Structures are given as structure tokens and as C-alpha cells.
Amino acid sequence: MKKVMMGTEAAALAAVLARVQVVAAYPITPQTVTVEELSDYIGSGRLKAEFLTVESEHSAMAACVAASATGARAFTATSSQGLALMHEMLHYASSGRLPIVMLNANRALATPWNLYCDHTDALSQRDTGWVQCYCADVQDVMDSTLIAYKVAESTMVPVMINLDGFYLTHTSEIVDVPDQEAVDRFLPAFQPECKVDVEAPSTFGAVCGADLYMSLKYRRQKDTLGVEKVWSEVAEDFAARFERRHPVLDPYRMDHAEVALVVLGTASGTARLAADALRLEGVAAGALRLSMFRPFPKQAIVSALGGVRHVVVIDRDVSIGAEGIVAQEIKACLYGRHHAHVHGFIAGIGGVDVTVDMLRGIVKQALGGQETAIALNESYWVEVLP
Amino acid sequence: MARQVIQSVYDLPVMPLTIQDMTWNKTGTWRYMVPVIRDKIPPCRAACPLGNPIANVIGMMKRGDMDGALALLLRCNPLPGITGRLCYHPCQAKCLRKELDSPVAIWTLERYAADHGVVPRPEKPAATGKRAAVLGSGPAGLTCGFLLALNGVDVHILEPAARPGGFLNRVSTDKLEPGVLQREIERLVDVSGLHIETGITTLDPAGFDRVMVDESAYDPNEEYAAVINRLCSRLSGRRTPAPLNEAFSGFKPSQVAHAIGLGLRMAGVVAAELGIALREQGPDAEGPVIKKEDIQIDRFQESASAGFSEKNRPLDKAGAMAEAVRCLSCGTCNLCQRCVISCPDACIDLDETETRIVLDLYHCKGCGICAYECPRGVLTMEGEA
Numbered sequence: 001m002k003k004v005m006m007g008t009e010a011a012a013l014a015a016v017l018a019r020v021q022v023v024a025a026y027p028i029t030p031q032t033v034t035v036e037e038l039s040d041y042i043g044s045g046r047l048k049a050e051f052l053t054v055e056s057e058h059s060a061m062a063a064c065v066a067a068s069a070t071g072a073r074a075f076t077a078t079s080s081q082g083l084a085l086m087h088e089m090l091h092y093a094s095s096g097r098l099p100i101v102m103l104n105a106n107r108a109l110a111t112p113w114n115l116y117c118d119h120t121d122a123l124s125q126r127d128t129g130w131v132q133c134y135c136a137d138v139q140d141v142m143d144s145t146l147i148a149y150k151v152a153e154s155t156m157v158p159v160m161i162n163l164d165g166f167y168l169t170h171t172s173e174i175v176d177v178p179d180q181e182a183v184d185r186f187l188p189a190f191q192p193e194c195k196v197d198v199e200a201p202s203t204f205g206a207v208c209g210a211d212l213y214m215s216l217k218y219r220r221q222k223d224t225l226g227v228e229k230v231w232s233e234v235a236e237d238f239a240a241r242f243e244r245r246h247p248v249l250d251p252y253r254m255d256h257a258e259v260a261l262v263v264l265g266t267a268s269g270t271a272r273l274a275a276d277a278l279r280l281e282g283v284a285a286g287a288l289r290l291s292m293f294r295p296f297p298k299q300a301i302v303s304a305l306g307g308v309r310h311v312v313v314i315d316r317d318v319s320i321g322a323e324g325i326v327a328q329e330i331k332a333c334l335y336g337r338h339h340a341h342v343h344g345f346i347a348g349i350g351g352v353d354v355t356v357d358m359l360r361g362i363v364k365q366a367l368g369g370q371e372t373a374i375a376l377n378e379s380y381w382v383e384v385l386p
Numbered sequence: 387m388a389r390q391v392i393q394s395v396y397d398l399p400v401m402p403l404t405i406q407d408m409t410w411n412k413t414g415t416w417r418y419m420v421p422v423i424r425d426k427i428p429p430c431r432a433a434c435p436l437g438n439p440i441a442n443v444i445g446m447m448k449r450g451d452m453d454g455a456l457a458l459l460l461r462c463n464p465l466p467g468i469t470g471r472l473c474y475h476p477c478q479a480k481c482l483r484k485e486l487d488s489p490v491a492i493w494t495l496e497r498y499a500a501d502h503g504v505v506p507r508p509e510k511p512a513a514t515g516k517r518a519a520v521l522g523s524g525p526a527g528l529t530c531g532f533l534l535a536l537n538g539v540d541v542h543i544l545e546p547a548a549r550p551g552g553f554l555n556r557v558s559t560d561k562l563e564p565g566v567l568q569r570e571i572e573r574l575v576d577v578s579g580l581h582i583e584t585g586i587t588t589l590d591p592a593g594f595d596r597v598m599v600d601e602s603a604y605d606p607n608e609e610y611a612a613v614i615n616r617l618c619s620r621l622s623g624r625r626t627p628a629p630l631n632e633a634f635s636g637f638k639p640s641q642v643a644h645a646i647g648l649g650l651r652m653a654g655v656v657a658a659e660l661g662i663a664l665r666e667q668g669p670d671a672e673g674p675v676i677k678k679e680d681i682q683i684d685r686f687q688e689s690a691s692a693g694f695s696e697k698n699r700p701l702d703k704a705g706a707m708a709e710a711v712r713c714l715s716c717g718t719c720n721l722c723q724r725c726v727i728s729c730p731d732a733c734i735d736l737d738e739t740e741t742r743i744v745l746d747l748y749h750c751k752g753c754g755i756c757a758y759e760c761p762r763g764v765l766t767m768e769g770e771a
Binding site: 205 | 401
């Protein structure tokens with residue numbers, strides 16, 4: 001059935017279709033609609049689940065950790081400051097191997113206070129061991145949330161679904177809502193191999209000696225790296241059932257491209273239009289959206305870049321004191337594997353619009369190679385006061 | 387479980403959890419403060435001239451056990467139907483429920499238990515072979531005789547007047563309805579097995595190990611005290627009780643609990659003289675009297691029910707239950723199990739009989755969450771012995 005809805009509504013409806021059993025969340029702009037919707041779904045009886053109103057995001061994630069450990073399918077949603085407050089519990093969830101799925105509405109971190117789109121909130125959490133996906137449109141939010149549960153529960157790694165604040169959380173689009181029966185067939189009930197069980201007591205997260213601790217980390221690293229393959233398989237299964245594809249990389253006109261615009265999230269649509277415009281101007285440009293950022297799909301990126309000579313990375317984030325986080329990752333990924341020049345641009349943070357003209361200008365600037373920042377191999381800041 | 391050799395991380399469960407339970411780890415050795423479950427004295431009980439175990443009595447009423455409530459009351463007060471009507475109820479003035487809304491109507495609940503509870507005659511105690519007489523059947527004499535009889539003494543209450551009860555016979559009927567006194571005395575006799583003889587004019591002291599005088603016995607008949615004193619004067623060669631003060635004008639009806647308390651003390655003195663150990667009069671409670679700081683008043687909800695009223699209206703069963711549940715059970719474990727639920731180490735539980743909370747001190751780390759969660763000051767953290 002097709003419906004018009006916003007990204008926040010799609011996330012809530014996806015949680016309903018996934019038959020989540022516990023929702024523990026704290027409202028925060030621009031995620032609030034998701035929490036309100038779920039509250040309504042549960043209050044009206046449409047979704048049979050426990051809704052825990054908590055006093056903070058830290059507690060929201062703690063509640064999801066506990067719920068998930070008992071074998072319940074748990075969901076939460078947050079944004080920006082709330083995600084930052086969850087930091088400790090994010091490690092707990094992933095190292096506890098608890099397949100929680102969370103919506104994060106990407107929003108700039110204070111201070112100064114800013115409610116608009118910025119990826120630094122989620123990318124600051126890249127080392128917490130969560131799978132990170134960044135959505136392109138509202139349909140992607142719906143579908144990726146469903147895929148996320150299946151991937152999380154088969155790998156026992158939690159998944160964070162990122163939505164660009166306002167661009168995606170508050171923009172309405174036509175969404176093809178899958179039937180409940182079809183979702184049930186795709187995503188059966190969660191049956192964990194181990195859980196809190198009074199009949200077979202054990203201690204979760206007990207103290208662990210140095211030797212075993214490191215080995216357990218190593219296993220988690222291997223299992224988490226394996227998520228890329230599992231996602232691809234599950235996404236294939238999803239595509240076979242629902243005729244929509246959600247691969248870990250989303251390339252556009254990358255065949256024989258010499259320049260690639262690498263983006264996360266909703267800037268993907270703009271990057272595609274910019275690539276079209278650049279092609280008309282004689283620049284063999286393509287666009288590459290990383291729909292998965294953790295685990296970082298290294299091999300897929302190296303393959304997708306093929307014969308590209310200039311990789312233009314648009315970072316809607318910054319690691320202050322270093323450079324754009326996505327650019328860093330791309331450089332590390334290509335080092336020794338690919339010989340393209342990587343150009344990092346900081347653009348559209350704190351809610352600045354990323355436009356087609358801006359991206360065309362950025363590409364031309366990169367190809368010209370005149371700017372100091374590019375010569376020094378640092379990120380170039382677009383549209384800032386000198 | 388057989389010893390398992392881990393050769394690969396994939397031999398381990400996917401979640402970082404122990405392969406077996408952790409009860410081998412006696413974490414109790416980490417503890418430097420220990421939870422102690424001990425009933426304290428609630429302020430109502432401290433204020434009661436009789437030390438009635440009010441919270442325990444109301445606890446039984448909450449569960450609908452009116453017979454049990456009455457049986458418990460009778461362990462230290464043989465006339466609850468009288469005190470439930472006449473006493474000035476200092477218990478209610480101290481009730482900590484007033485910090486939340488209004489005091490519990492303890493007085494009215496006592497009356498309900500006395501009027502509606504049914505108590506089987508307790509098992510006959512082992513006879514001590516001792517005989518005692520009490521001159522005068524006011525509430526003190528009845529109480530003294532009741533307690534001694536319950537402890538195996540053959541008690542005879544000798545009353546010069548035509549009816550037992552002393553000054554209670556002269557309480558106005560708007561305070562004490564006709565028939566209540568007779569019912570209360572009949573139950574007292576039935577429960578304890580003591581003997582009451584009225585219209586006494588002579589006393590043969592030879593058959594008694596001890597003769598007491600009920601100091602609360604008073605009769606406006608000016609010859610009453612003289613009769614008692616004349617009877618006493620025949621007790622030559624034995625320990626003679628102090629003669630009745632002929633100027634004493636008796637207790638006021640509202641002071642009936644003090645008269646009963648006098649009887650309890652008389653019984654204690656006589657039992658000691660006769661070498662008899664009195665049975666427990668009420669549930670044990672030690673330590674300081676509970677103060678409002680000891681109660682987590684914010685853990686309780688205000689009640690819609692009327693609560694305390696100066697008018698001692700009789701209640702129906704639903705009304706009694708509704709009033710009883712308002713009792714906070716200060717300092718008195720009522721098995722609410724907040725401690726059980728809150729213990730992060732599952733060290734607190736009901737015992738097999740489900741009548742008592744027990745602690746697993748082999749594993750209790752002494753974190754104190756249980757003491758924080760106990761809303762009524764029963765569970766407290768103390769230094770390790």
C-alpha cells in the first residue's frame with residue numbers, strides 16, 4: 001500500500017511492521033515524531049509492545065540493552081545530544097551483542113544550539129561497534145529498518161539507521177508500505193541463541209581477564225566486518241520479495257567516471273543531479289553514496305571507484321583538529337589499493353543546503369587543484385566566512 | 387558441569403556471558419555493611435499505653451484476617467472492644483500517615499476487629515499448680531487474671547459487686563452500647579479459662595498462693611472499698627496487698643487502656659513472684675521508635691478514603707479493609723518485597739513458607755539498595771558484626 005509520510009513516520013511504521021516488543025525512547029528534535037507515533041501505535045493497541053518513558057537517552061539505551069538481553073526485539077530513536085548522552089550504553093549494546101535497532105536523526109551538536117542536519121553526531125559514534133547506515137529517502141528508511149533487524153539478529157550486532165535531520169525526518173514522500181504478512185515472512189520472530197533465562201542462570205557482562213577480553217574483541221571485529229556480506233545477502237532477499245534494492249553502496253553513473261562525488265544521506269540526490277550537469281559540461285562525473293559506513297565497505301568502495309582519478313568527498317561533518325571524517329576513511333581505505341586523488345570538502349554542516357551548483361563548483365575546484373587546502377591534502381570548507 | 391576447554395572464541399556463547407552461573411563466587415566477602423531485617427517499633431505502638439502491635443494487627447486486617455487480628459490484639463489487651471470504643475487513642479496522634487494525608491483510624495479498626503473477629507479458645511497451657519485470686523473485676527483485675535490464666539495459673543476473680551467490670555459498668559450507653567461489656571468479659575473468660583465470682587462477702591485465703599487487689603476497682607457505693615479492705619485484712623500470714631485507697635475515684639472511661647496496662651504490670655509482678663515466665667504478649671520489635679525520617683513517605687500514594695474521624699463510626703468489612711490498607715506498616719515488614727525485587731544480586735527472597743524475608747549473605751555485596759528501597763524502615767544497613 002502506498003502512503004505519504006515523513007521519514008520519522010516511516011521509521012515508526014517500520015518498527016511496527018517489525019513487531020518490536022520494547023520501545024524505550026526520549027523525544028528530541030528532529031526525531032520526536034517517531035517517538036510520538038510509536039506511543040500512539042502502542043497506546044491504541046496496534047502494536048503490542050512495552051513503551052518505556054525514560055528520563056534520558058542513556059536510560060533509553062540501558063532499557064533497550066536489558067530488553068534485548070531477555071530476547072525482546074527492542075527499538076529506540078534519538079538525535080544529536082541524545083546520541084552523545086547514549087555513548088557509554090552504545091558500547092554496552094554492541095559489546096553485549098544485543099541486536100537493537102535505533103533511528104538517529106542527524107542533527108548538529110551544540111554549542112551553539114542548532115537543530116539542523118549534520119552527521120558529526122553519528123560519526124562521533126563510529127567506534128562504538130554499531131552498524132551505521134545513512135538513508136537516501138523515506139522509502140530507504142522504511143526498508144533499511146526492516147533489513148536492519150534481520151541483519152542485527154543474524155549477526156548479533158546492533159544497527160543505527162541515520163536520517164538527515166529535517167531533509168529526511170520532516171520531508172514527506174510516497175512510500176510503498178509492505179504488507180504485515182510479507183514482513184512477517186521476511187522477518188520472523190527474534191529467537192536468540194542465548195538470553196537472560198532464570199532456568200539457566202549466567203552472568204552477563206561479567207569481569208573478564210585480559211587474554212579472553214582481547215580474543216572476544218577480535219571475534220566481535222570479525223563478526224562485525226562480516227555484517228557487510230550479511231547485509232548484502234539480506235538485502236538481496238528483501239529485493240526478491242519487495243522489488244527494492246538496498247545495497248551497501250549506491251553508485252550512480254560510475255561507469256567510466258573520472259570524478260566521483262562521495263556522499264552520505266540525502267545529498268545523494270543532489271550529487272546525482274550534479275553528476276548529470278557535469279557530464280553535460282564534459283566532465284565524466286559519477287556519484288557514490290555510502291549507505292553503510294560501519295562496517296566500512298572497503299573492498300566494495302575500491303571496486304566501485306574503478307578508473308576514477310579524482311574522489312571528491314563531501315563531509316557533512318568534521319573531526320575538529322583533523323578533517324572530514326568520511327574523507328579520512330576514504331583515504332585510509334584507498335591507501336595502497338587505489339591511486340585516485342582524494343579531495344575533502346566540508347559542506348552543509350549545521351543545516352547549510354548542499355546544492356547542485358555548490359557541488360559543480362566543488363568538483364571544478366578539485367579538478368583545478370588551486371586551493372591551498374587541497375594542495376595540503378586537507379579538507380576545504382565550503383561557504384564559510386574567511 | 388564437565389570442565390570445558392576453550393580452544394576458540396567460537397567455543398564461547400556469542401554474548402559475553404558466563405558459561406555457568408556465578409554462585410561459586412562468594413561475593414559476600416566484599417561486604418562491609420550488612421542488610422539487617424528487623425521490625426522496629428512504630429510510633430503508634432510506642433504511644434499505646436498497652437504497646438499493642440498495631441501495625442501487625444492492621445497488617446492482618448489488610449489481608450482480611452479479622453480473626454487473626456483479634457487473636458493478636460488479645461495477646462496484650464483482653465478488652466479490645468472496650469478500648470476500641472473508649473480509649474483516647476494516642477496511637478492516632480502519632481500515626482505517620484498524617485505526613486501523607488490523614489492518620490489511620492486505628493481506634494475504629496480495633497473496634498471492628500473486636501466486634502467481628504472470632505477467636506478459638508487457645509490450647510490450654512500447662513498448669514503451673516499455682517492459684518491466685520484477684521479482688522475486684524475492673525479492667526486491671528480482669529487483665530491481670532487473664533494474663534496469669536493464659537500462663538497456666540488457676541485464677542479466681544472475686545468481685546463484691548453483683549456484676550463484673552468495675553467502673554466500666556457505669557460508662558454511658560452512648561459511649562459503650564449495652565451488651566458490649568458482657569460480650570467482652572465472656573470472651574475474656576472463654577479464652578483464658580479464669581473464674582469470676584460475684585457478690586463475694588468472704589474470702590478464704592488458704593487456697594491461694596497469691597491474692598491481688600485490683601486498684602482500678604472502684605464503686606460509688608461507699609462500702610465497696612471497705613469491703614475489699616476488710617477481705618484483705620484476713621490475709622494474715624501472707625503477703626498482704628496494699629489496701630485500696632478509699633479516696634480513689636477510679637479511672638475515667640477514656641483511660642481504660644491505662645487500667646488495662648496496670649493489670650499487665652500487676653500480672654508481670656505476680657508472675658515473677660510465682661516464678662512463672664509469661665508468654666510473649668506481642669510480636670517482637672526492638673530498637674528505636676520509627677520516625678518520619680525513617681519512612682519513605684513519597685513511596686506511598688495518598689488515599690481517597692476518609693481516614694481518621696473523631697466520630698467512631700462502626701465500619702463494614704469493605705470499609706475496614708479500605709482503612710486497613712492505608713496503614714504504612716511503619717517499621718513492620720509486610721512482605722511487600724521491594725527489597726526482593728530491587729536486589730541486583732538476587733540475594734533476598736521469601737523463605738519456603740512465604741512468611742519471612744531471608745538474606746543470602748554468602749553473595750550479598752552490601753550495596754544497600756534494599757535498604758534504600760525499603761519504604762518502612764525495616765531493612766537497614768549496619769556495620770558487619
